[in-house]
Amino acid sequence: MSMSADTPADEQGIDPQLKARLRKAERFLKIRALLLVVPLMLFVLFTFVMPLAEMLYRSVHNPVLVEAMPEVARLMQEWDSQELPGEEIYAAVGKALVEARKEKTIGRIANRLNSEYSGMRSLLTGSARKLQRYKGDDYKNFMLQLDPDWGEAETWGAFKVLSSEYTLTHYLAAFDMQYDSKGKIVPQPEERQIYVDMLLKTLKLSLLVTVFCVLLGYPLAYYLSILPPSKSNLLMILVLLPFWTSLLVRTSSWIVMLQGQGVVNSVLLGLGVIGEPLDMMYNQIGTVVAMTHILLPFMILPTYSVMKSISPVYMRAARSLGATPAHAFMRVYFPQTVPGLSAGAILVFILSIGYYITPALVGGRTGQMISNLIAYHMQTSLNWGLGAALAGSLLVVVLVLYWIYNRLVGASQMKLG
């Protein structure tokens, strides 16, 4: 639309100055709305987004060799990975190792190289000690005599991988892959392939928990929705109380219930149902039972609130038109509950895929999930890059699911209690 300030009035007879003032007023309202949100945005940015960004950066940032042996890193960048490196590189590595031993940075470099190719730690520390006294200038021959590993392609492959400051090695490792000595992506040796299995197990356990939550939650939500409000409000308390009860309280309760001499076993033994105690804890059963209990309210609440809003008239109409109860339920009632059902199921799946506390306490060795592995690398093995890459991969999965959830339900539609 053409409009300029010098036209006194447009076709509709609206004063352009009035329009400008309206726009100005709306801009003011927009800015005011934004100003209300800005403090929280800054806070979330600082305490949540920046830490996450830094962790993702850590998963691809690979500074050890570049910082400690810049010259070696530079030369390795130029090396083409085809044949053994020349004298120049051997000399640079030899001198850098002696230097690193003096500066006491060798342990860090050796550890990092060792995570690329095992055996590097002893090769580096052992050679550095002997290189100290070497005064000649034929480093290549001397080092090859010191240890035949200096003639192995894998050794130099490890150096090559670490020579660039940014790398995907952690992500490759998180999916059981690595670079070979020629820089090609190949599967890890069989005994080091654990992460894909762990990811699949996490998905399997989360799926199981989700299925159990649907199977238990849907009929209960339906029953609650057809009760008169006075009764359903009362029974709802039984759903909301676990929802409000501390996660650790409920997990400890499941330990009490499921352990060898626990409540469930005692009852079953006392009733004569079983002859000896069942193994229900420190395995996948423990994880699935406890997590189903913990996440069930997240399934029931959205399903219930959708069912509550469905008028019974539709079912009556279907019945009066001759549909059998089962048919009416499947064709008329069920489709209307799908939004609540899918909201609850996706929420349960998202939450269970990242679960940490419950598997750590009741999962034993076999009931662990990917989060426990992330915690292990962050706290125990201190392989932070790998931990960050695992976390990054999990984050992607969760964010994709969250995006789907948002598309289907809308984050603002999330209901609590």
Place this chain on the structure above:
Amino acid sequence: MSLPIHATALERVSYYGLRLFSALVLFFLIIPILVIIPLSFNAEPFFTFTEGMLRLEPEAYSLRWYRNIWESQEWMLSIKNSMIIGVCATLLAMTLGTLAALGLSQRHMPFKGAIMGLLISPMIVPVIISAASMYFFFTKVNLAQTYLGVIMAHAVLGIPFVIITVTATLVGFDDNLTKASASLGANPRTTFFKVTFPLIRPGVISGALFAFATSFDEVVVVLFVAGTDQRTIPREMWAGMREQLSPTILAVATLLIVLSVMLLLTVELLRRRSDRIRGVTE
């Protein structure tokens, strides 16, 4: 709904089947909570009901595990820490979250969906990821192992709850009320405190209670970000459950259950009150 008189046999069976099934699921939901309470009064250091307890002999019951809490310096410190961190994190989350919810519910707010998604994401991102990232970042900016660091981390985890509950009370908020107030000469400040806030107060309080419960129950962030000085109740429970399960934990758990009952009842009352004020009927 009860069964009509003309219900067929099949309908009767499925209705009573549904009732039985629902009762079993409710039983599954509530039993772990009910089991803990009597066991916390066990006179013996066992996690199962003793013969004496089943026969209701008074000697089989005791308060010794509760005394243990009272007498233990670690537990008392953790209770104090949980209160300090919980209250501060709640105040922070409540203030920032309410302001943001007010902004988000305005018609003129740009990028509403994206901002909402971002602000709610701390609830969705697995807490192990948030905790590990906060650990590295907070170490860098000297917030690790400080009260302020734990409080900030807990506040950010509680914010989604405040946003969700306050936005819910603002849905259908009648803008004419603020306009009326303004036209009667009230400045924006007075309008907020005399008109807007009393109407959204139930949502703000239940959001705050959610945020408090989140902080009070949080352990992963504490494991990563807090030092020994900031050990909270869940942190002590976690240690106790990993090392050697002592019945003291059941006593603490029982106290936490009492607390959650109180929180639940308060939130329920607030929700009903809020619905009544806004004229929403069930």
